Amino acid sequence: MARIFKQNKFLFYVKGYSQRFLSGKNVEVEIKNLSKNLSQKQKQEVDFRVDYYNKISEKIEFSDAKHTVSDLLHPKTPKAYYFDTYEFAKYFPKNWVIDYEFGDVNSILKRPAICKSRPIFGNNENNILLNLDKARHFVTVKDELKFSDKKDILIGRAAIHQQHRMVFYQKYFGSKFCDLGQVNIIGGNPDWIKPKISICEHLKNKFILSLEGNDVATNLKWIMSSNSIAVSPPLKMETWYMEGTLKPDEHYIGLSENYDNLEEQIQYYLDHPKECLEIIENANRYRGKFNNENIEKLISLLVLKKYFNYIH
Template sequence: MNRLNRIFHNKPLKIVYFIRNFARYAVPKGMFRWRLERLLAQARKRDDWERIRERTDYYNRLDGSVTPPREGMRPLGEHRFRKGVRTAYFFDSYEFTRWFRDDLRWCMVPGDVTTVPEIPAVVKSRPIAGDNRNAVLLNLDKHRHFVFLRDGIPWRNKEDRAIFRGAINCHHPNHVLRERFMRLYADSAVCDAGISNRHPSLPPEWTKPLIPMYDHLGYKFILCIEGNDVATNLKWVLSSNSLAVMPRPTYETWFMEGRLVPNYHYVEIRADYSDLEERMRYYIDHPVEAEAIVAHAHEFVAQFEDPKREKLIALGVLQKYFERTGQL
């Protein structure tokens, strides 16, 4: 294990992220705008155009049937780096908004979004169920969320246990799910369960040291439990040779959690976690099925690994946003 990996818990170095994005911010936007139409035209000639179009429509479900009010929508020209801005959300959106005219109006809701905005808005996350058309997904805060690993440990060589690490935010209603899990499995022999924070209302023995991502990979099963919105670790767990274990997701991001198929891409357990040990025992006794799920998870992750395609989809999402809001 690389010592640097341990220090940074295998996260990409943020200094590199900031250097790259401040350099991008310094480039005049006009250099990109004249290329946009040609770039989108070239995309239609690609062999994977149908996949690009289909994912664009998944992220942006606006149908143009309603003209949104101008209130709450601001010109792109006002989308600038300034004090108090949420840095990751700004840079990850500016990477693509800089391709469009300053007079076009939009709305972005930063943070962990769990409800659908009243007007069409760009968000990082949205509910999977119901009419979520006004929640238009972009890959925001991706430095934290979009991390994939290379796992050199075959599934059969891993320990026959599960692991869970995550914070519990006692002020957020969704975190009752993590607290419920800890009350069931804090002392369990089948799961190395712990949280990374302390709170007066939580048992102090639940708190365990934060460990690097790669130190999770010695376990056959890794719990992916939703927090403020999605389970942040789900992306890298599905890229590993361990099995992601979770109830059916209720929120989704650029990762399209709503398209994950239970017991095909991940191991589904009940919302009350009561069948965790039963589900673990099944796959320990059926290793071929477990390895098939790992392979399917890798196939799902692979669709996000082409940077050029991801860029074209993001630009297509914004192009469609401005078209469906009657501006293009």
């Protein structure tokens, strides 16, 4: 019914550790090679994304810098962040200063640093985004089940720790429009506990709940590559996926801040399947923008180059 494309964790760690034995090529040569076959439209998109991820516009002085590029060769937990950063930082001198904040970042940093996530709103220019922990976050599906053949239900499986997830489940657990389940045993509400289900099982349903956790909702990207539709309240956090550019009822079904219109929204879209197909098409097109490996590598190098230009 569906094929899941995700990075093998063992191979990911082998590749990550092997990078220490490989030196990056000249960064300018690499950027030139990656840029040479791009159309004018692609070049404009690259420029837009570089400036979206890295909003630095002033020279930065780090008198108390703690990290250099070479420090990335000695990964601590979470290791994936070190591997994903060094994949592109290796093209720059090992003794160059680099500041980073790894893990789930859900606040605006006090000074510019490389990180995975940031709030969408506010002066978030200190949070410089790279595609970190991408083996976990950038999962793609090949969904062979048509939207019309899926169940008329909103499926949701999540760990319930954060207050906003608690509120949602309190409102809609048991609703005829939803099949909700809590997958964590400790915390939350024991009455909500249900077994985890696979991505393929999720994709048997027309609508899939996508609630932010500590930062973004991990499942949003693979939902948007499928023939199901993500259902989400207003987005507050963003990553490399540029969640801040997504539009409710264009890329996903939007809920109100307090979730009160969920049943109304689900019923509306059940009654308007053509609009559902338009959302799916928009979502698939948006998700597809991140599938060109050369462009993703080029943007990553340019984000770091811009960062280093302002601190060295």
